[in-house]
Amino acid sequence: MLTVSNVIERFKFEVVTGEIGIHKAVTSIDVSRPGLEITGYFSYYSSERIQLFGTTETTFFINKLTDEEKRERAYLLCRDETPCIIFTDGYEPPKEIIEACKETSTPLLKTELTTTNLVFYLTDFLEISLAPETNIHGVLLDVYGIGVLITGESGIGKSEIALELVKNGHRLVADDNVEIKEIANGVLMGKPPKLIENLLEIRGLGIINVMTLFGAGVVLNEKRIMLNVHLEFWKEDKEYDRLGLDKRTIKIIDSEIPSKLIPVRPGRNVSNIIEVAAMDFRLQKMGVSAAREFNERLIAHIRSKNDGGTQSL
Template sequence: MAVERSISVKKIAKHMELAVVAGFEGITRRVSVEMLARPGVEFAGFLDFYDKERILLIGSKEAHFLRLFDEVIQKSRVEAVIKQEPPAVIFSVNVDIPEYFLELGNKYNVPILKSKERTTPVNSKLYSYLRSELAPRQSIHGTLLDIYGMGTLIIGKSGIGKSETALELIKRNHILIADDRVDVYETAPGIIIGQAPKILERYIEIRGIGIVDVVQMLGAGAFRENKKIRLVVELEPWDDKKVYDRLGLETEVYEVFDTKIPKVTIPVLPGRNNATLVESAAMNQKLKYLGYNAAEQLVKNVAIKAAGKGEDDEE
């Protein structure tokens, strides 16, 4: 189940390296939308479509527009906006903050923030950050790794060997993203990102051994914070009654937030090396993304041979 999120202005200020210059008591305000407001018509007195849930970003253009009015009108127009208590107001580096903004920020407990960057970079970085942080999330029971650059999510019932398989893959220089619980969110249609909850980052649980810190054991390169999920591998107990796909022509999918991700089902049986199988599945899927499908190529070659168009095997 997806969870709606919000983030505090204090956390945003820390991440974006913004200085708080007024409205300190409002620093704990929560932001729940990723869109930003660039007030123009609002400063002209038109507030019919003003969204008070958005952070206000003021750059050189907005500041210059305000200066077209005398200071009394400026303060009146700005107060009409600030008194609706937006989450925060951010000024870009080249804009001098008028004194009345500081007064109004303190009066209505609206944080007034100052950036070290120009308007366009601030707008781009802040939007990307908010979109990532505020995207609906859901948790999946599984293990996520970066295998040959492919974000590979390993799922299956408890005790099937997901973590043990992951540990073997990490020892082969592949990278752990999350073990046991994977938090996933959608940054854009079709792009699903997975990461570990903060408290579980770097750790992997192995039954009979306990908790393992892969960074301490194998180095900093054994872990990364997040990865786009491009393949799902499901481990399941071998079932003699089930007919498994032996060519790889069938296409399974795993759906997350209406996005269909390619899925491979690997039956677990004593004597089978699960790590090698998962590694091969990731590489095979990567080849498919690059336009080469071994199963389809084999079928095509067989069809050509059956039609008598191929070269003879022997002279």
């Protein structure tokens, strides 16, 4: 849960008053500049948002309102669900707002940042912090710049494959458990839990620290997930895609990403296959598809055969 204290710690805000309320939850990714509310219009007051006072709001409050209006508007701004009120540009909060925040335990903060900059940084921070999240059992690596999430049943060899990919120069993000946040539609960011950061579990060997063994260049703290490779033990009675025309996807939270089903059996170099899958994914993003090209060649060949047969008749 994101709280006001987390926001204070991130941006080094100065707490003016309302310290009792710094453990309030922040639930909205939006921030508000309560200009209309200061004039007295509270019909659509988004009280669950962080409230920002910039130059316009502060000067209007101080210079255009009577003392009675200041007190009234200050208390109307401080509701139970209001996370906090922040004054930007180094402005000192008016005494009426200080009193209202103190009595209602609404954190009142100030910063030297400009309103424009704070809105940009704060919104970005809230979007990431409050993004929907989940955990998936798997391994996440950066393979040729592509975030590849390797999934499959326990014991199929995901960590061993990750170790071989790391030795080939690719970078490990997370092993066994991947924390995933959907920071935008179709944008999934994966990272490791702090407890297992930089670690790989190899059955028969135990826990190894890949950064200690291979250097800081083989690990990443976070990576966008762009491709899923799902491993399963080879089933003789199952027909697997041989042309690459099947368009599989996997849904994580509300986003879908391309997925490749790779059968595993002795003798198959799965690490090499995953490297090729990542390179092929990059080519497809650039509009190059070997499967589509082969299909077009095949159709053209069949048509030429048919045309030849018609002419001979």
